[in-house]
Amino acid sequence: MKNGYNIYTETLLTLPLFSELTPHQSKQIISLCKIRNYKKNEILFFEGDNYMGFYILLEGSVKIYKISFEGKESILHLIKQYESFGDVPLFDGGKYPVNAQVIADSVLAFVPHQEFVELIKNNSTICFNILVGFAKKMRRLTQKIEEFSTKEITSRFARYLLEEIKKSGTANLPEPFVKITISKKNLASYLGTITDTLSRLLKRLQNEKIIRVDGKSIFILDINKLKALAR
Amino acid sequence: MKNGYNIYTETLLTLPLFSELTPHQSKQIISLCKIRNYKKNEILFFEGDNYMGFYILLEGSVKIYKISFEGKESILHLIKQYESFGDVPLFDGGKYPVNAQVIADSVLAFVPHQEFVELIKNNSTICFNILVGFAKKMRRLTQKIEEFSTKEITSRFARYLLEEIKKSGTANLPEPFVKITISKKNLASYLGTITDTLSRLLKRLQNEKIIRVDGKSIFILDINKLKALAR
DNA sequence: TACTAAGTCCGACTTAAGTCAAAGGATATG
DNA sequence: CATATCCTTTGACTTAAGTCGGACTTAGTA
Numbered sequence: 001m002k003n004g005y006n007i008y009t010e011t012l013l014t015l016p017l018f019s020e021l022t023p024h025q026s027k028q029i030i031s032l033c034k035i036r037n038y039k040k041n042e043i044l045f046f047e048g049d050n051y052m053g054f055y056i057l058l059e060g061s062v063k064i065y066k067i068s069f070e071g072k073e074s075i076l077h078l079i080k081q082y083e084s085f086g087d088v089p090l091f092d093g094g095k096y097p098v099n100a101q102v103i104a105d106s107v108l109a110f111v112p113h114q115e116f117v118e119l120i121k122n123n124s125t126i127c128f129n130i131l132v133g134f135a136k137k138m139r140r141l142t143q144k145i146e147e148f149s150t151k152e153i154t155s156r157f158a159r160y161l162l163e164e165i166k167k168s169g170t171a172n173l174p175e176p177f178v179k180i181t182i183s184k185k186n187l188a189s190y191l192g193t194i195t196d197t198l199s200r201l202l203k204r205l206q207n208e209k210i211i212r213v214d215g216k217s218i219f220i221l222d223i224n225k226l227k228a229l230a231r
Numbered sequence: 232m233k234n235g236y237n238i239y240t241e242t243l244l245t246l247p248l249f250s251e252l253t254p255h256q257s258k259q260i261i262s263l264c265k266i267r268n269y270k271k272n273e274i275l276f277f278e279g280d281n282y283m284g285f286y287i288l289l290e291g292s293v294k295i296y297k298i299s300f301e302g303k304e305s306i307l308h309l310i311k312q313y314e315s316f317g318d319v320p321l322f323d324g325g326k327y328p329v330n331a332q333v334i335a336d337s338v339l340a341f342v343p344h345q346e347f348v349e350l351i352k353n354n355s356t357i358c359f360n361i362l363v364g365f366a367k368k369m370r371r372l373t374q375k376i377e378e379f380s381t382k383e384i385t386s387r388f389a390r391y392l393l394e395e396i397k398k399s400g401t402a403n404l405p406e407p408f409v410k411i412t413i414s415k416k417n418l419a420s421y422l423g424t425i426t427d428t429l430s431r432l433l434k435r436l437q438n439e440k441i442i443r444v445d446g447k448s449i450f451i452l453d454i455n456k457l458k459a460l461a462r
Numbered sequence: 463t464a465c466t467a468a469g470t471c472c473g474a475c476t477t478a479a480g481t482c483a484a485a486g487g488a489t490a491t492g
Numbered sequence: 493c494a495t496a497t498c499c500t501t502t503g504a505c506t507t508a509a510g511t512c513g514g515a516c517t518t519a520g521t522a
Binding site for chain 4 (some may be wrong): 463464465466467468469470471472473474475476477478479480481482483484485486487488489490491492
Binding site for chain 2 (some may be wrong): 468469470471472
């Protein structure tokens, strides 16, 4: 499967990152990328590992996380389809700053850094596209820091729900809903808390008739109250 | 003072950001940049303001911060000399994502975005240099999120001190010290807390003979204990 | 020099959320 | 299908850190 022209190779070239390349450059990119399937729970890299290259998520789900000294995990990003990650060390020359683990069966493209850096050093288009990606990521990180430093968990969770509803496209239904595709543990860690607290929070919001939980789905009963909590 | 060739213009061109430019490009940059003095407390931009361009700190001190709905401030960055800020919207086309205020009399270079984007779109060198800057900032943000989500204030403060000692170059003195150049309020906000808590913390660490506070200076009495706290 | 405003410190109180332990559910594996 | 393992929920308890009120100190300006 490695390197081969396959269904994903074409997808890869349509990504914003690689748009507006010459045919020759496209060929180079393709010969560089290693597309591979990964099983749930596989580790891609650990914090501090020597830098090998970055990844692009083509299918599935990946979490980017840190482990504190006490062993507590906190998830910084849940990578979205077609998003790249592990690209920070490309430019500052350091090691991987975080851990990355596949949390559902996935397909990833791996781009080895040496060759890639050579390729882009003289390609302002790709550089600019990467900058766009970085800018978006910085905005999200900035947002997260603000939330972590000023908001309580209830508020962070409310924001998360509102965000997910927007993405799900159910915002205008009488009962907008979110399907949670990750484990409660991962969700808790993403919100900066633990499962115990998340569990209690879900119960409380149900008692207050703000949400209704049905298996992996959360239905919003009172979006205005939810918005008030998100403040 | 605007636009003129002055002592700072040359400095500007030696920055990593603008290194390796052709003389022609250098000239363009200089004609673009507006160098100005700012008085302490002047606001550079507010979150949500329409994007005008980015800044480079030549002299002084600038804080980048957010204000929560409840009015609580949290400082995301304390800009270092020669660092640029307000550069995220250059690439994702949004508004300013944060507030920026000068917290000591300062000299700043302002770079209007329209012209600058035109200039760099075909200049992979500048793009690459900006990417390096972004990568460093992302590392710091990542670090901060981890700290905020897993660490208590004592630990964050200990890390801050160790960091500052390293920068100050007094790490190997019998009593390494840090000179706090910002107000306690700003420091508290940077650490993600309030002055009351910071004040109590300082007192506690003094009682435990880990630090000694003398005016604006903090002397480290027991660096090993401090390192233990930083965990 | 004096007055105002801002910054700092401190004690008493409150509270959100973490810890711990135990019990139920769900899922996977042989 | 039975056992084991992991995931989730729950209650009782603990604690870090925020809130509030007030006093004191420093700095800035008239």
